[in-house]
Amino acid sequence: MKVILLEDVDELGKKGEIKEVADGYARNLLIPKKMAILASKSEIIRLEEQKKIDEEKAEKELIRFQEIASQIDGFELEIPVKIGEDNKLFGAITSAKISEELKKNNFKVEKNQVKLEEPIKEIGEYEIPIELPHNLEAKIKLIITEEK
Secondary structure: OEEEEOOOEOOOEOOOOEEEOOHHHHHHHHOOOOOEEEOOHHHHHHHHHHHHHHHHHHHHHHHHHHHHHHHHOOOEEEEEEOEOHHHEEEEEEOHHHHHHHHHHOOOOOOHHHEOOOOOEEEOEEEEEEEEEOOOEEEEEEEEEEEOO
8 A cells, every 4th residue: 555654754754745555554554644645646746845844934944044054154253251360251152142132233144053062161252053943063263351
């Protein structure tokens, strides 16, 4: 029996694939648990149309993230902080703090997209990679200065 998978199924296939499976497997497990539907002609046509829509959506999303990457790439972000002895910061600069400061500058970047190896604890200049969806990466210049 041919079925269209509605979700990823271990050792069978990915969502949207058409698979040939045993009748009992389809009737007793896949279809009742809404993991698959029968692969009728109308459902196959609907699947093809949905794939086209998804591809167009992915293309538009890629273009949008490419624009964001080009805008943020090379951006200089200055964060003034209080410092103690030996130019050490009172608090460390983390991915969350960088994300928060970028949002203040109209860049929607989540803290998990800021790839900081370890929190910054000294004043200075740093190059920080920002990972965006679709394997896009931008780098910002982070400047940590003494608060006046």
